[in-house]
Amino acid sequence: MRRLRDRSGETIDSALVLFFPAPASFTGEDVAELHVHGSRAVLARLLGALAALPAVRLAEAGEFTRRAFEAGKLDLAAVEGLADLIDSETEWQRLQALRQMGGALGEYAKSWRGALIEAASLLAAELDFSDEGDVSGPLQQQALALADEVLNSLRLALGSFAMGERVREGFVVVLAGPPNAGKSSLLNALARRDVAIVSPIAGTTRDSLEVRLDLAGLPVILIDTAGLRDSADPVEAEGVRRARALVARADLVLGLRGVDSEPYRIENEAQLLKIATKADLSGSVLSDELAISVRSGEGLTALLAEIVERLQRLGSGEPALLTRERHRIAVSNAIAALERAVTARHGQGELLAEDMRLAVVALERLVGRIDVEDVLDRLFAGFCIGK
Numbered sequence: 001m002r003r004l005r006d007r008s009g010e011t012i013d014s015a016l017v018l019f020f021p022a023p024a025s026f027t028g029e030d031v032a033e034l035h036v037h038g039s040r041a042v043l044a045r046l047l048g049a050l051a052a053l054p055a056v057r058l059a060e061a062g063e064f065t066r067r068a069f070e071a072g073k074l075d076l077a078a079v080e081g082l083a084d085l086i087d088s089e090t091e092w093q094r095l096q097a098l099r100q101m102g103g104a105l106g107e108y109a110k111s112w113r114g115a116l117i118e119a120a121s122l123l124a125a126e127l128d129f130s131d132e133g134d135v136s137g138p139l140q141q142q143a144l145a146l147a148d149e150v151l152n153s154l155r156l157a158l159g160s161f162a163m164g165e166r167v168r169e170g171f172v173v174v175l176a177g178p179p180n181a182g183k184s185s186l187l188n189a190l191a192r193r194d195v196a197i198v199s200p201i202a203g204t205t206r207d208s209l210e211v212r213l214d215l216a217g218l219p220v221i222l223i224d225t226a227g228l229r230d231s232a233d234p235v236e237a238e239g240v241r242r243a244r245a246l247v248a249r250a251d252l253v254l255g256l257r258g259v260d261s262e263p264y265r266i267e268n269e270a271q272l273l274k275i276a277t278k279a280d281l282s283g284s285v286l287s288d289e290l291a292i293s294v295r296s297g298e299g300l301t302a303l304l305a306e307i308v309e310r311l312q313r314l315g316s317g318e319p320a321l322l323t324r325e326r327h328r329i330a331v332s333n334a335i336a337a338l339e340r341a342v343t344a345r346h347g348q349g350e351l352l353a354e355d356m357r358l359a360v361v362a363l364e365r366l367v368g369r370i371d372v373e374d375v376l377d378r379l380f381a382g383f384c385i386g387k
Contacts, residue, residue, distance in 0.1 A: 006033065006049040013042045027064055051141040070367065076368025077105040082247060084168060085246065086382040096319040097169050105321050108157065109367045112150050112151060112334070113360055119143040119150075120356040123349045128203060144342055147356065151338040154331055157321045161328045165322025166251060170219040171311050174246045177256035178264050179227030182277035186256065191302070207240055216308045223250075230266070234339030243274030252310055259283025259291070273306060327366060334362035 004012045016035035025031040036042055044279040050056050063084060068074045074082070081100025087092045188194050191211045203281040207280040209224040225246055226239030247253050247268050255266040259276045260283040266272055276285045277291040292299030322328055341362060 004036070004049075006045075006047065006050065011293065012045050012049060023071070027067040027072065028073050029067065033047055041294060046106055053110075065326075072377040074251050075109075077109070077327070077366065079368075080187065081105075089212070090214045090219045093166050093219055094317075096164065096323060099319045100323060105327070106367050108153075108321060109363050112153065113363045115150050116144050116338075116356050116360050116363070117148040120353055120360070122146075123353040123356065126349045127353070140352070142345065143352065143356070147338050148342045149361075151335060151342060154335050154338070158328065158331050160195075160320035161322040161331075163314065164323035164327075165325075166314065167219065167320065167324045170221040171251045171314070172223065172246070172249065173252045173254065173307065174223045174224055174225060174250040175245075175254050175256060176228060176243060176247050176266050178261065180262075181227065181256040181261070182294060183224050183227070183256055184209075186254070186275075186277065186292070187222060188296045189224060215304065215311070218308060218311050220307075222281070228266070238248060251314060252270055252307065254307075259285055259352065273310065275303065318365050330362050330366040334366075336361040337362065 001014050002017045004015050006012060013036045015037075018033040018035070020026075020031040020033070022028055022030050034046070036046060046251050047058070051058065065074070065079055069076065069079050078101050081102070085094065085097035085101055088097050120143070122139045126139040126143075163382055173185055187209065190213065208226070211222050213220040215220055223246055224241035226236060228240055228243060230237075230240075239300045244267065247266065250268060250271055253266060253268050253272045254275055255264070255272050256275050256277050258278045258281070260278060260281050263286065272288070274289045276283075276289040276291045277294070279285065279291040279298050280296045285291045290299060290303055292303055322331060337355045337359040340344070341352050341359075343353075344352060
């Protein structure tokens with residue numbers, strides 16, 4: 001412990017002082033940390049004393065992480081993982097962000113890039129020794145075999161993007177059904193607070209309402225929608241149109257109908273979980289429906305378990321490698337270049353080498369080796385001051 005004093009010798013606080021010499025610090029520079037008591041008065045006094053020193057200023061948002069990136073301590077994908085970890089709200093988001101921050105995508109990108117550089121060197125050797133009759137065929141075949149291996153690995157990674165995006169942004173679960181099916185009541189029950197207005201008057205909900213939930217570590221965006229019916233009211237008709245659009249893109253649709261009403265057909269049956277509401281009233285429950293009652297609580301625990309199980313099926317396996325649209329674009333570009341190479345029948349080494357180069361460039365963009373200034377400016381702006 002050390003006493004921290006201002007320039008006049010007045011004590012500010014007693015603190016733990018840690019020094020991290022370069023290059024072993026987070027940023028790769030000499031770094032000192034002051035662990036002080038966290039009162040606003042202490043912090044204000046300490047920051048004021050530090051700012052009064054020559055050439056000392058407050059760090060900008062994300063500046064420490066940007067310096068770590070520029071010093072090669074983190075690649076761009078790892079920086080994005082750190083940003084996602086800071087913003088994570090659920091266990092699945094935390095695990096996925098930790099994997100990114102730990103450099104999983106960077107390691108794969110390094111491996112892909114290394115294999116493609118080796119393939120490019122084989123093609124270069126073929127071009128350099130094209131006058132040797134026994135060289136061109138085997139070297140070009142070896143290069144294309146390496147490219148094909150990388151292509152298959154990239155395709156697998158690209159297949160994980162949809163799940164990575166879901167975990168990062170949240171699984172979309174839509175409540176759908178005819179008016180007065182109990183959608184708003186169920187939304188309030190699952191959110192455990194009054195989010196939507198509940199009324200016996202049909203058409204009360206005209207626009208979509210959404211809440212974010214943590215269900216067994218899964219990030220879920222639960223959306224209440226307008227009752228599905230034909231309406232002459234232009235406002236309600238627009239609400240119904242939006243409801244149908246949400247149903248079409250949902251990861252899971254909770255199709256509701258009251259036990260006292262007729263069955264109702266909802267599109268997107270592949271992602272549909274049929275629910276019979278108002279189970280405390282007299283009526284029929286079909287064999288493929290889960291009966292619930294918001295009023296009595298009947299079936300709600302079973303419903304939550306079924307929602308979690310269905311979403312977990314979508315997210316089985318390891319956390320996704322690709323989690324952002326930027327990742328998808330970079331890998332897609334690399335795949336397109338390699339597909340041209342491995343399916344080519346022209347046998348021209350120069351053209352094959354150019355496709356290899358374009359694939360390598362795409363992978364370098366993936367980890368932030370080139371063309372990343374705009375990405376960095378936007379990314380670091382979301383970090384807290386000093387991080």
